[in-house]
Amino acid sequence: MVHTVTLLTREGCGSCVRVHDQLVPLCADAGARLETTDVDRAADRELAIEFGDRLPVVLVDGAEHSVWEVDDDELVATLAEAEPFAGWD
Template identity: 80%
Template structure:
């Protein structure tokens, strides 16, 4: 399965820029698709309400994986799984 990693960001967020740079090689190495979504410009206004005060947030296959910081080994392990990520249990 090809996983999709979505980075939720907003303009002017320095941490978002840092995490984006961190995600590029991780996603490329695992063959995952990397998307960026600015929560303030998204068609789904609920994104800004739900995640706006916790950015950056990383979603994997639409489920929240991490916020503020990304553990490289944890994300790589998630992306190596053959099944869709459905969040932490």
């Protein structure tokens, strides 16, 4: 399965840039698709309402995986799973 990692960001967010740079090699190594969505420019205005005060947020397969910081080992393990990520229980 090819996982999709979506980084929710906003312009001027230094932490968002740092996490993006962290995600690029992790996603490449795992064969995952990396997308970036600026919550302030997204067609879905609900993204800014839901996530705007706690960026950066990492979604895997549409489910929230990480907020503010990314644990490399956790993300690598998630991307190694054959099933879509459904969020933390």
